[in-house]
Structure formats: structure tokens, C-alpha cells
Amino acid sequence: MRFIIILDPAIISNVSAYEPYNSGIAEDVFVKWAEGRSPDRDEYNNDNMLGYVWPTGKTVFPDFFLERTQQWWKDLIVKERQKLNFDAIWIDMNEPACFGTNDERPWNWPEGELPYWTLKCYEDNKYDSPPYKTNSLHIEGTSV
Known part of the structure; x- marks a missing residue:
């Protein structure tokens, strides 16, 4: 028998003593909006992109393209493995x-x-509204 844990990298942001969030803020490892464009800047005092996934509350996402994020993630896993x-x-x-x-x-x-809360993306931009849409996006069985 083997023991396999499952991890979702979305990190909850509304738990004050949560080490992955606090150390991630300190190491500056989360995906960000362009400087000053975060709709949650006044509440969080940073440009981290907040979303909603499984935990109850707003989450942040590790930016795995950054080497410091990769090291931070590895260090968290090693610490957990020791426990x-x-x-x-x-x-x-x-x-x-x-x-x-x-x-x-x-x-x-x-x-x-x-209140209900979801990630709000800026309306007109080339990433969320490309000129040529594919049929790969479906909402409740309807192609968008």
C-alpha cells in the first residue's frame, strides 16, 4: 500500500497563520496583475491575482515561471514530507x-x-477575447 497526497496549488489568503500564504507573500511568488491594476489592491495592498477555487475564500496562485517560486514550492513540500x-x-x-x-x-x-466573489477580468483584451475563438470553450453544453 502506498500513500499519495493531493495538492492544489491555489493558496488560501484569508487565514492569518497559514504558512504557505505568509511565506509566499514574503518571497513574492504569486501571479500578479500588471502593476496597479489589481481590483483588490485596496484590500490586500499588493497586485496578486486573487481567484476562487476549492477553499472557502480568495486564493492566490504560485507563479511557477519564477525560479524563486519553484524553490519556495520545493521547500514547502520538503517541510511537509518531514512531518x-x-x-x-x-x-x-x-x-x-x-x-x-x-x-x-x-x-x-x-x-x-x-458576499459572492469571483475573479473579474478586464473586458476587452487580446487574451480573454481573441479575434478567432475556438470551439474548445463550453458553458453548460453551449459553445461560446
Whole structure:
């Protein structure tokens, strides 16, 4: 028998004593908006991109293109391995995936919990609204 843990790299931001978030802020390892463009800058005092995935609350996403992020992630895994002996890691949702982007309320937002919150992307930009859309995006069975 083997013990495999599953990790989603989205890091919860609303837990004050959460070491992965606090050390990530200190090491400056999260995906960012262009300087000064974060819609949450007033609340968080940084340009980190916030999303909503599995934890209840706003999450940040490690920017694995940065070498310091890769080292920070490795150090966190080594520390965890020293506490919990596991055989392998399944890293799930390794991309900065968000549920309900630009929606009023994500599909998995806790029922009755207010306020609803989702990642809001800027309207007209070449990445979110390319001139030639593919048929690979589907919402509730309808091609967008």
C-alpha cells in the first residue's frame, strides 16, 4: 500500500497563520496583475491575482515561471514530507484555474454565504477575447 497526497496549488489568503500564504507573500511568488491594476489592491495592498477555487475564500496562485517560486514550492513540500511520510504527490489544478470567473457567483460558492466573489477580468483584451475563438470553450453544453 502506498500513500499519495493531493495538492492544489491555489493558496488560501484569508487565514492569518497559514504558512504557505505568509511565506509566499514574503518571497513574492504569486501571479500578479500588471502593476496597479489589481481590483483588490485596496484590500490586500499588493497586485496578486486573487481567484476562487476549492477553499472557502480568495486564493492566490504560485507563479511557477519564477525560479524563486519553484524553490519556495520545493521547500514547502520538503517541510511537509518531514512531518508526514508520503510516497508520492498528485499535483492537481497546477494552472491558475478559477471557478466562476466574471460570474456573479461561482457554482461552488457556499450556499447562503455572502458576499459572492469571483475573479473579474478586464473586458476587452487580446487574451480573454481573441479575434478567432475556438470551439474548445463550453458553458453548460453551449459553445461560446
